[in-house]
Structures are given as structure tokens and as C-alpha cells.
Amino acid sequence: MDLRRLRHFVAVAEELHFGRAAERAHVVQSAISQQLKLLEDELGFTLIRRSRQDVSLTLLGEVFLPEAREILQRTEEAVRRLKASAxxxxxxxxxxxxxxxxxxxxxxxxxxxRERWPHVDLKLIPMDRGVQVEAIAAGTIDIGMIPAPSHLAAAVRTEVLISAPLMVALPSANVLALRSKVEMAELAAEPFVTFPCK
Incomplete structure (x- = not known):
């Protein structure tokens, strides 16, 4: 079914005047009449009663009008969503x-x-660092948010979102706790808890 014919039918049905419907559709009046006739031939029903004094909807035209409006609205929405998706x-x-x-x-x-893209469906998945790297490489997630990356595939691009100084928490009895700065090498023999490296 030609959407142009539906638009012309809706214009005539709402205006109940071929001249005004033609102006609204930005076409000549004969084009409106021709497209409406083609639509009626395609459906096998008369939708509009025409006379010299009057234009009105037939009973079937009244039934078809809300359906035609919905088809046009859904088509416009589908096109809008397609463009938005692209x-x-x-x-x-x-x-x-x-x-x-x-x-x-x-x-x-x-x-x-969410404020910028309210129609994008976000799926948040808690994962360890190594699992995220594998999931990105496999294409099962789009983005991974991990502590400073270790060994990543060349195809994986990284971006620093936030940086902060590395802190160490020590028992007050530890001799290193009295210092304001500790070198990493000095912690080599200390037992500690940190993010998993894999």
C-alpha cells in the first residue's frame, strides 16, 4: 500500500475538501483525486463520498481513517527510530x-x-579485570571499566577516566607506617591485598 495515498486520504478525510487537502499535501487537486481513486480501487471500497456541494466519509471511510492515521504514525516513528539508531x-x-x-x-x-541518550539500553555486568578483557576481545561487552590495564590486546583501546595516587594502608606497628612516602620496592616483602592482576 502506497503511503502517499494514505496521506492524501487522511488529508481529504480531515479537511473534507479536495482543494484544502491538496494545499496541505502541496500537490495539485487532480493528484489528490487520482491517488484517492487508486487507494479505493486497491481496497475495493469507496472511502469518500463526492458531490458538487459536499465531501464526506463513507461508513467504511470512517472505519479506515483511524487505521490510516496509525499506519502513518507508526511509519514515521519507525523511520525516526531507524535514523536515531543509525x-x-x-x-x-x-x-x-x-x-x-x-x-x-x-x-x-x-x-x-541516561540524560543524553535515554533510549539506549544499558546492560551493566560486574566482572573481574581479566574476564572483562576477554569479553571485550570476544565482543560480548562493549566497554570494560577496570583498574589500570595490564596486558591488553592491540585491538583494545584504553582511555583513562580517572587517576588518583596509589595509597597503602599499614598497621600502625609497621615501621613503614611512620613514613609519609613509601617506595613500591619496599613493600615487596609485605603481605598485602590489592586488585587482582588478571
Whole structure:
């Protein structure tokens, strides 16, 4: 079914005047009449009663009008969503993250993202660093949020989102706790807890 014919039918049905419908559709009146006749022939029903004094909808025209409006509206919405999808405004984005990112960095990023792209479906997946790297390489997630990357594939691009000084927490009885600065090498023999390296 030709959408142009539907648009012309809706214009005539709403204006109940071929001249005004033609002006609204930016075509000549004969084009409106011709397209309406073709639509009626295609459907096998008369939709519009025409006389010298009056233009009105038949009963079947009244039934068909809301359906035609809905078809046109859904078509416009489909085109709008297609264009939005092509420009990245709608779609799906999968983000892997380590737990501590959720409480610090991720929340404001998600809030800002939702404000800019409300129709993008976000999927947040908690993952260890190594699992995220593998998932990015496999294409199962789009973005990974991890502590400073270790060995990443050349195809994986990294971007620093935030940086902070590395801190060490020591028992007060430890001799290194009295110092304001500690070199990494000095911690080599100390037992400590940190992010997993893989």
C-alpha cells in the first residue's frame, strides 16, 4: 500500500475538501483525486463520498481513517527510530565493571549517559579485570571499566577516566607506617591485598 495515498486520504478525510487537502499535501487537486481513486480501487471500497456541494466519509471511510492515521504514525516513528539508531541515539550498550567502580565512578557516568541518550539500553555486568578483557576481545561487552590495564590486546583501546595516587594502608606497628612516602620496592616483602592482576 502506497503511503502517499494514505496521506492524501487522511488529508481529504480531515479537511473534507479536495482543494484544502491538496494545499496541505502541496500537490495539485487532480493528484489528490487520482491517488484517492487508486487507494479505493486497491481496497475495493469507496472511502469518500463526492458531490458538487459536499465531501464526506463513507461508513467504511470512517472505519479506515483511524487505521490510516496509525499506519502513518507508526511509519514515521519507525523511520525516526531507524535514523536515531543509525546515529547511535538508540540501541544497546554492555558495560563490564569491577565492584569498586560502581560506588565511585560508574554512577555519575550512567546518570549523564541516561540524560543524553535515554533510549539506549544499558546492560551493566560486574566482572573481574581479566574476564572483562576477554569479553571485550570476544565482543560480548562493549566497554570494560577496570583498574589500570595490564596486558591488553592491540585491538583494545584504553582511555583513562580517572587517576588518583596509589595509597597503602599499614598497621600502625609497621615501621613503614611512620613514613609519609613509601617506595613500591619496599613493600615487596609485605603481605598485602590489592586488585587482582588478571
Amino acid at each position: 546515529s547511535g541515539i538508540v540501541g544497546r550498550l554492555s558495560i563490564g565493571f569491577v565492584d569498586n567502580v560502581l560506588w565511585t565512578l560508574l554512577s555519575p557516568i550512567i546518570r549523564d549517559f
